[in-house]
Amino acid sequence: MLSYSSYLLTAVAALLATCHALPKCPGIPGLPDVPGQDGLKGQPHLPGLIEPSGSLMGSAGRDGLPGPQGLPDSLDTELHNVLVNLKHRLSRLEGVLALNGKIKEVGEKILASNGKKVDFASALESCEEAGGTLATPMNEEENKAVLSIVKQYNQYAYLGIKEGGTSGQFKYINGTPLNYTKWHQYEPNGKGTEKCVEMYTDGSWNDKKCNLYRLTICEF
Structure with missing residues (x-):
C-alpha cells in the first residue's frame, strides 16, 4: 500500500500527463497546432506519442500529419521541480506526524x-x-x-x-x-x-x- 506522499504524487503525475495530452488543459497556454488557453487553433489530427521525458513525439496522427510538439523544455523542467519540491515537503510532513505518534x-x-x-x-x-x-x-x-x-x-x-x-x-x-x-x-x-x-x-x-x-x- 502506498504512502500518503506516493498517493498524492501519483495523482499529480497522472494529472500532468493528462494535461500534456489534452488539447485544452487549464493553466497551460496554447501550444503550436494545439488549441490552448490562448485560443490557438490546432490541427484535426490526434496528438503524437508521449516520450518518457513528457514531451510529445512527432508521431503521425489520424490524418497522417505529424503530431504536435510537447511542452517547452523550460516548462517541463519547472513541472519536474514542482514535483520534487512537493515530494520533499510531503516527506517532511510524514516524518513530523510519525515523530508525534500520529501515524x-x-x-x-x-x-x-x-x-x-x-x-x-x-x-x-x-x-x-x-x-x-x-x-x-x-x-x-x-x-x-x-x-x-x-x-x-x-x-x-x-x-x-x-x-x-x-x-x-x-x-x-x-x-x-x-x-x-x-x-x-x-x-x-x-x-x-x-x-x-x-x-x-x-x-x-x-x-x-x-x-x-x-x-x-x-x-x-
Missing part, C-alpha cells in the same frame, strides 16, 4: 488515529471517508503496530473484523476469512451477541458489541 508505518500500510472514540459504524465510516479502512492486523508485526497506537491513547480500539453469518466465525470487513488471530484467552465467547472485535491494551483481541465507543484507528 505508524508497518510494511506497506500506514496506520493513523484521530484519537476519537466512536461506535464501530462511525469509526469505519470515518476511515473510509479518508480513503482507508479500519485497522486490520494480518500478522504479528501489524498487530504490534496497532498496539503501539492503542497504548499511546490507552484506549481499546475497534478492528476491521466482524462476525459472519455463523456464530463465532469472524471475517475481515471484505468478507474473507481471517489468516491471523490474537484472541484473548477464552475469546471469542459472545456466541452471536458480540459481532465486533476490539483490541485490548496488551494487544489481544476480544469480541464485543458494535455500539460501544472505542478508539478509531485507520489503515491506508
